[in-house]
Amino acid sequence: MDITIKQARYFVAAAQTGQVSRAAVDLNVSQSAVTTAIRDLEAHLGVRLFERRSKGIALTETGSRFLPHAEEILAVVQEAVHVVSEQQTNVHGKVRIGMSYTVAGYFAIPLIARVRRRYPGIELELTESARDTIEAAVIQNELDIAIILTSNLKAADFLDHTTLVASQRRLWLPSGHKLAGRGDLPLSVIETEPYILLTVDEAKKTQVRYWEEQNVSPNVTFETSSVEAVRTMVAAGMGITVLSDMVYRPWSLEGQRIETTDISGGVPPMMVGVCWKANTPLEPAAQSVVDFLEQTLVDRRTK
Amino acid sequence: MDITIKQARYFVAAAQTGQVSRAAVDLNVSQSAVTTAIRDLEAHLGVRLFERRSKGIALTETGSRFLPHAEEILAVVQEAVHVVSEQQTNVHGKVRIGMSYTVAGYFAIPLIARVRRRYPGIELELTESARDTIEAAVIQNELDIAIILTSNLKAADFLDHTTLVASQRRLWLPSGHKLAGRGDLPLSVIETEPYILLTVDEAKKTQVRYWEEQNVSPNVTFETSSVEAVRTMVAAGMGITVLSDMVYRPWSLEGQRIETTDISGGVPPMMVGVCWKANTPLEPAAQSVVDFLEQTLVDRRTK
DNA sequence: GATTGATATCAAAAAAACAGATATTGTGTT
DNA sequence: AACACAATATCTGTTTTTTTGATATCAATC
Structure with a gap:
């Protein structure tokens, strides 16, 4: 039944x-x-x-x-x-949380739902917007905390943060691709294969950054702001890409399989974390939310 | 285990x-x-x-x-x-959703989490703000749909909507109150008992409206914008209130019981619905979300 | 075609859930 | 204080489900 x-x-x-x-x-x-x-x-x-x-x-x-x-x-x-088993959590108050788009879509919303159930006395106010906007809002006290990519914080001096997950970046390949199943390929393969570039949020900027660090210039044949479009194109054999496990799913919407392979030579993982205004003690409610997020994510496998 | x-x-x-x-x-x-x-x-x-x-x-x-x-x-x-059991939902696209604060906190977020799992190809962009702001944003095509209280839509001519839940308003009483367990009290009891008034969102405006309709003038002894504060005060015997079942919980944060009683003579229920710009066909993605919400809520008890 | 490394199947044993009968508890009434 | 009533708790035998350990099967590889 x-x-x-x-x-x-x-x-x-x-x-x-x-x-x-x-x-x-x-x-x-x-x-x-x-x-x-x-x-x-x-x-x-x-x-x-x-x-x-x-x-x-x-x-x-x-x-x-x-x-x-x-x-x-x-x-x-x-x-x-x-x-x-927990004794009653008496914390209450309002917490304003900012999230960037990708983080909200693939990561934060289920967590937020849990926070709400866990702390019924806390009112959450959610905002999705671009990373820069969110950072500014936190600094101006318009947001209490932000869940965003923390690898390249712009206003790092004015923000404290802790990392919630480090999501590995891997090479995405269509099933049956000649490079599939090899494991530990050098990043330079993206110079010869057609490359699908994701442009949402700061994905593009981040990618450009580590290409430059490793002196690699990829053969970009298509740019799109939709993760689903990337998935579909990779699955269809139109190109390959490098993206984090957080947005990886083994099948495209059309039902075709997508494989991943590790990249040797250190592509940095995608770091998602929670941050708040530096040198400013958090309100108890906001502190509880931060603590809960850290604690919840500790025993989670990095996927 | x-x-x-x-x-x-x-x-x-x-x-x-x-x-x-x-x-x-x-x-x-x-x-x-x-x-x-x-x-x-x-x-x-x-x-x-x-x-x-x-x-x-x-x-x-x-x-x-x-x-x-x-x-x-x-x-x-x-x-x-x-x-x-569903065949693959190929819908994709972006849907911008606005929610008012109370709705987000007590109702919408778990639903949104479900929508995300159900339609992985749809990107959701969430905004919480005041009802008026949201209505305006929908009309100006800055939002695709809004999940808000639909009882008193301001721009009703420019918005279409369907109701998702009708949440009954009941009298909240501390446990052991002399009026508890009676059932079907007239609304006029709030004239003699001290009344705690919730001011968040448009709660105040709505309440004033049906007080006037029934020619009742309550004995307001305290106003607060926090539902939790209302709960605590009612539980502590400082007054009574009338609120919808959506925000009702039988215990306050301090662990004291709160009872409810039906009110005779027609206090309107709180209507929460989803609305969109009138005379404008919704994008397929937005339509799917609306359909999903309607369908999900149909077989839910009105609580 | 034998070996390896995996999943599938089978029968017996163990564990869990269920129904039906009965015991117990708490309230209100006389 | 005794009783009736209306609910939940407990007990026992039965049925159903899950588990185990042994064995069969299958596919790839040498």
């Missing part, structure tokens, strides 16, 4: 390890328990979640759509269990 | 009906199944979720904190199951 939390947990473990047997070891149960849990889950949902391969399993397109939901189930359950 | 979805479902049913036996009937299981599920859940969490009373059960403070989380678990599970 219903899927179970256990099924979700086994599914997530299997998806993350890419192997039923390894997931079983991690979960301290037998391999057959995981296999049957996944089989029952698939039967219940009426879809195939994994492709069975000789080396393990790989998410189907449906499976990769289901994965974030399954993770969300586990997160929500954990949070529900947690909330009752 | 884990709570189960079934336990969450039974708990929610019991909390909503206020009776284990009634919940059991609704769920088509035996009363003992519900009782043991709740007992196991309480044992697992190590807290008491209900007070057992002769007429049924009532949430403890901890239980009422747990309830929204349990509901969230069920919602997330339902959504996870739903997402795999």
